[in-house]
Amino acid sequence: MPPLRATLDRRDALRLIAAGAVASLASCQRPKERLVPQANQPDGEVPGNVRLYSTAITLSGYARGVTGRVVDGRPIKLEGLATHPASLGATDVFAEQAILDLYDPQRLRAPVGPDGLGDLDALRLALDRRLDRSDGRGLRLLTERVTSPTFLARVAELKRRFPAMRHVRYEAIDDDRALAGSALAHGRRLAMRPRLADVDVIVALDADPLGPGPEQVALARAWSEGRRARDRRTMLFVLEPSMTATGVMADRRAALHPAMIGDALRVLAGGLGAEAGDARLPASAAALLRTASARLKRAQGRAVLLVGRDQPAEVHALAAWVNARLAAPVDWIAPVDPDPTPHGEAIAGLMTEMTSGAVDTLMVMGGNPAYHVPGFAGALARVPLSISCGTLADETSARCRWTLPVSHELESVARRARGRRYRVGRAAAGPSALRHAFAHRAARPTCGAACAAVGP
Template sequence: MPPMSAPPDLRTGTEGVDRRGALKLFAAGAAALATGCRPQEQMLPYVDMPESGASSDAAFFATALPLAGAARGVLVESHQGKPTKVHGNPDHPASLGGTDVFAEAELLALFDPSRSTSPIAGQAPVTWSAAAQRLRAAAGPGTALLTGPVASPTLARQIGALLDEVPGLRWFTERPAQPALEVQAGPGAMDRMQLWPDWDRTDVVVTLGADPLGPGPGQVALTRGWSRSRRNRRSAARLFAFEPVPTLTGTKADYRMAVRPEDLPGIAEALRAALDGGSDVPAPVARAAEALSAAPGRAVVLPGPDLPIETQALIDEINRTLDAPLARLAPAWRWPSLAQEDAGALTDAIASGEVERLVVLGANPAYTLGEAFEEAARDIEILHFGERRDETAAMAALHGPLHHPLEDWSDLRALDGSAALVQPLIEPLHETRSAHEVVEMLRGRTGTGPRALVQETWRAEWGEDFDARWHEALSRGVIEGFPVGTVSPDWPADTAVSETPDGAFAHVRQLSTSVLSGEYAPNGWLQECPAPLTKQVWGNAASFAPVDAERLGIEEGDTVVLRGGGTFARLPAVILSGQAEGTVGTTLGYGRKAAGAIGSGVGMNTAPLGPRVDVERVDGGAELIRTQREFGQHDRDLLRSVTDAEAGLESEHHQPASFYRERDHDSPSWGMVIDTDVCSGCNACMIACQSENNVPVVGPEEVARGRHMHWIRIDTYDLPGEDRRGFQPVPCMHCEKAPCEPACPVAASVHDEQGLNAQVYNRCVGTRFCQANCPYQVRRFNFFDYSDSQAYADLGADLLQAMRNPDVSVRGRGVMEKCTYCVQRIEAANHAASREDRPIADGEVVTACQSACPAEAITFGDVTDPESAVSRAKENPRHYALLEHLGTRPRTTYLARVAPGAEEDEGA
């Protein structure tokens, strides 16, 4: 299904004048880029406006965005030459039409005023020609190149040529932190493989510390594959999770068991014994083994990235015995033909004098490698190239700003091995360069732009078919027929499970669902995006099992100090149901010192603490800012559940009696159904809505007052009797009997002819009566002029104006805001259907939250059409309305989650 009401226009442009950049964004400020090594490509205003050039029309372009060293294919919506919205590309295997929070937030990263704008040496600006001279002088023995994870075939080709041309040059690679299903494939640090399950052939999944539905470059594809598998084979599909700290995967598991990290190897051994016919194993393990045995060729065991190599080898043996539908692929960042070294060895190489100069390209070792790197690298020359002045740039003799991916030409591999082209959506906003150009400078070459460099790679690959295949790849956003590398693991001969030392708490470090491993810390949308299970924003916390919190006298919001690895971290405490006793959970990516005005000083860096920590409760010093503070349902059936054996809910389609007459609606009349059984709480819908509807960031102080502005939230509830939490997205309910409407003294809240509960912003006077009358609490009040004067005020809010969706008004201070079912998309479909004299087709209107959802949990359409997808969803026996006893007749309704039966779940 295309992401917008109109079919995507995947035009690729032509040689010479690039019509995608037909209008320069800033005629005065960005018209003249400083001279340097890159020849400027010509971008001119329109002479004759093309049909799609009107302000209300959007063009779509296929490209790819990197995340932790791998690609996700996207379609980027463009209005008059500037990108305004990111959508998933249905043709790309790493997105399949969905997005994640990081892809949606790339627009803010592009227009972020805190990005670096020009090269500097020390505190003095320099030209790119001077930067190129310093790079050429640095190329020689004693020099090391440190990059982030390189998933670009073109960049890998350039680095290979560089290594051949410069004797003694060494290449170190920063591997992505804990990517989903990337595990050891041998004893070396670079011996890694990416596991990729075939969900179409998978009925049973057992995870041992793995989080395939969690944040990372595989989240969208893995979540979509899992949700489709669950829908297609609900009676057979089963997910078993053994994990120390709750994950998104664990919340969706049919059977979940909390175990300490040191117990996971024993769980793997017990699973192997049970599959071999052993009976002396824990009941949950025996149940998982029974399900695996009953699905030969359709069952898989997924290991976590931190398991010992001996356990990884054992799980690989189990999967081969099961004939698991699982591919073992080379990681997207791994190039076996090149001499890649792990960044972990860089500090020792600098300290020993082997590395005298360091060129850093798209990496931040001062943060990722910590104080040891800073101490060792204090006296060497560092030339740093990145999108912003981070911790490493502060140490560097030279800093050069790089393009944002939406300004660049490149290519990228995805986790599944597929490749895609990266094409720019806009001319560079600042005096930046491509990473491809920087490597060419290091080679002593200038004058070749990134587009030509990428074309060189694929011209050699495609030969005479280059022109046709190049334009096809640009149009579709994926390269057909690119060879996918596989891995044959090289396991050590001794596979005995090693002993884990006793003492203190096991420290479980997880990727942040908001800032990943720190690279998204400068992004205000993501800092204000709540953690799914704790609802914390603007920082990280230490999570404890309830039994440990009681023993230590810790209450939620208390400050604790974690000590380990020769350092400490001071964090607020949260108590998390379903966490294993004896564990402390933290999230990575915080504690940045140089992440701009938005991300600097937010949270604490817990990576240096190591796998074991001591815990001490102290007074004050850490603040827990949350968008939700109560997780109990208090005997209200808000997030409902049914079991496999039940036909549906007892209160099926319950509609209370009303004194009001039924309101007749002509077609189309809109409604939405959200399937809580497959919603994984990933927050993609929330950031997609923020991007689509120009929802502002308000900052930590305002959130602490309860004034967050998100138009859709995801409520998280403790599930009675299941020792875990579940998710319920809550946009505006669009009630047919809306309590907000009669309360408004100026008729700013009204019902329209299409069944929408509309909000007339320029009529609202801010009485907030509608908010007080709304039982769902989905209305937001603009206490301040958040759009222009809050979190980004001192950074240059004018730059952010270009990012905003021109089809949605930017609300000023003193008005109520709310979800509108993306009425601008509805109106675009109405206009298109009217021009063509036809009705709107089912599925033609897709809301922003619906198009982003990787689990396809949201269905939207015309409720007056009995054959529409949304009408069929409302006939599902699991269908119910939130707070239906109030008689508001909401148009937004839900499907109950499916839980295992009480007898089946006993002991899990």
């Protein structure tokens, strides 16, 4: 085989470096737009002054308190709100990137209709044709998980106007199996909240309490404080199919296929007196379980067992039994999500209605079901009028007939447009777009972010 020779000599390389330098200088030129100073400065506003505002951002439908650092009316940094139980003065990667989402240059700026940039009058006309003198029988509102009392009150107002409409919520990463397991164990749906600050032994089976999620900050803080508060460190045993943040921090970890997590749990339950039968496990997993079982027995009242949300309901029910035998420091509370319908069942029922033609108007507010749910894009094509409300274009908005921009969670705008005063409030899940789409049927309409985005 002949030796490989470089096709780029030194002279060409220097030319490319010079060309790159010229291009970088050209990209730093003055923007081709007119820059004007702020003419009407708000009362009490001092240029360069830093203000702190307490607010909240959502993840999977749950609010987490943050403190926004604002300079000249522009948020530049989010920090955790120390008095909020879900943040405790700290942030995670999702809170940090919320600022980047706010200034994302690809954010939607104007409504988009079937023929390109849309006219809101055309959308209002289309809604009037379908909803005039209608009880909302063919109207569906699809959102992500909603726990905001303000947004739920808006939905209730909409249901009073259209009694036959349905609100469907769907979350791509749900807790259906965990809640079903608690129903098997306790007779009703309950959510488990472990008190990791009070435990000496943690056994995590396909669970990642220290990983991404709405409770990551609170659980990680409780776990770290528990390790610092006691003389002996908290023992963490982890069995999981792939590496997680919890697995990285484990004292003992072994890899195990997800389908064998139930077998591992039966081994632990058998050690506590349950008739669980035998299970064949890899040698590494079996050795870890022997040590973990001995530790659990010695740490009665100070040990907890956690299983992953994707495990079957029967596994969650058995885990609840194990925690009861251990007198584990856990709290069982009513779910914060007010909708008891399982997420998978809710989206499957909606897709059946869409396919059968029972839905003639669908408004999607948040989420990207065309990407997450197999078959949703095909069902969406059968809906005559579909409206997507969001901040960015995605697979769902590309398949909807109309796309409306909504305000970011950190935005609050007041402006005049077309002779009327339009208000845009904090719209975490897009209630401003909800007001916009349907409020024009009232005598004195007030629009939301979609109208404000069009401009005068």
